[in-house]
Amino acid sequence: MSDIALAPVAESPAQIRHARRLSAGARCAMPVAVLLGIGFLAPLVAIFGYAFATPRSFDVFRSFTLENFATLFDPANTVWVSFVWSCGLALTTVAILAVLAYPIAYGLNMVFGRWSAFISVLFVFPLFVSENVRLYGWVLFYIKNGVLDGTLKWLGLPGGPEVLFTPGITLFGMVYTYLPFMLFPMTLGLALVPRDLVDAARDLGAGRLFIWREIELPLAMPGILIGMLLTFVLAIGATAEAKILGGQSIIVISHDIEIAFTYSQNWPLGSAMAVVVTFFIAGLTLFALSKLDLDRMLGRR
């Protein structure tokens, strides 16, 4: 009898492999972890260090002062205006993109059929063209005597509207640049909606609007939320749109940070701004990600 009682102690090959597999995951994650530790966390620590250094100095980690943050939150300072502009533009971008991308995401899942893959590629490709080039293309389109203005005049019309270098065109540029970042998570999200559930609801006599509100939208929500979060965060950090298209008619927060580092050589102040933005973004991102099941989203399990 005693040898039977002892039997479970000897591990079967499967159990040994299982124990080994636990560590295999960690080992596979190692290179990524090291890269992000050195390349992502360490620079953030450096920025954090600089944020508490004496203003207009380079003595990182040797002095500690809250002066930079005091400057930031001083009402006389215009940094908060940039921050409000960035947030406002980002929120508007998200709202517009949600409405603009939804029909396309729906189409990719339910309407386009075998064309879906090709249309997806059409939307992916612009990501591989430098943002500068694409935004500059819009300048060529909207500029006086440009493609729009010139075509209208050639047709004998009074010419195009002067939209360049306004806050509106900055918003337009952001919507344009971040479309794929809304579209693809949204498409993934809609792919999670079981088709037979929709069919069943329809068979039971549910209307189109009812199905959309009660089934499609809630089940696609994780993807839609990721898309909204991604576009919001990227739009907060956007600079090129305001610079190239907006002609700096409005100053966004990333531009303020950049100026502090380059032109005014006030690294500690720039760092303090970056720290505020970072905390804002990291808080938002981690909060949103904690609500999502990535295995289900990506693996469609």
Next chain:
Amino acid sequence: MTGKRMSALIWIWTLFVVVAIYLPILCGALASFNKSRYFGFPIKVYSTEWWAKTVDSIEIGMIVKTSISVALLVTLFSVVIATFGALAFARYDWKGRRLYQKLILLPIFFPQPVLGLAMLLGFNAVGIQTSWMTAVFAHMVWIVPVVTLVIAIQVYGFDPSLEEAAFDLGCSRLQVFREVTLPLLWPGIWSGMLFAFLLSWSNFPLSLYTTGADSTIPEWLYAKMVAGYTPMVPALGTMATLGAAALLLTGGLVGMLVRRRAAA
């Protein structure tokens, strides 16, 4: 509204957005064929003069070489690291996985201009002179997480029992990896490689702060857009776009062949 009418509307809307997406790229291509130095539309005299000048320029030759070197190295390193990263992301059940899945997304969600500046500070703090080689590292910080996700999607469709069967038949760990794991993941790895190269090729915000005295194509274009415009800007921009398109096309074709062979 009937289903057919809605489908038609969705088609029209999508095509409209696609046209809008490619409109500025097309405008750039048009501008590069304009003979006069300043852009005006309709174009009076077309010429390929600026294309020729761009191809002949020694400065641009160097910049293209830098861009290619950066993108190639980024692709090589990223794909190796990200393949293991994707296995950890999707294949294995390990203790820190949930946390790891979330932390790896942070760099993607992080504004790149701020990330570039942070890295510049980091390099500065440890006394590393920035050059195109530091840019390779900087690109990887952002591209490895993206490529990890791309490959992870392939890993999710992977059947672990195939690996176990190979183990049971007496294969060594390395043999299993080479004969089973790698071929099964190859389509994902291939798309990961394309993504890595193309994203590095077009990256501006990270390059701006981390290339030091060296310059990549997007940086050069930006510098010329801001000051000293020449029609070489749209010409080089269009060439870079065409290069990316050609790569994506051949990459897609090879990927399709790989998939077809894997399915056979």
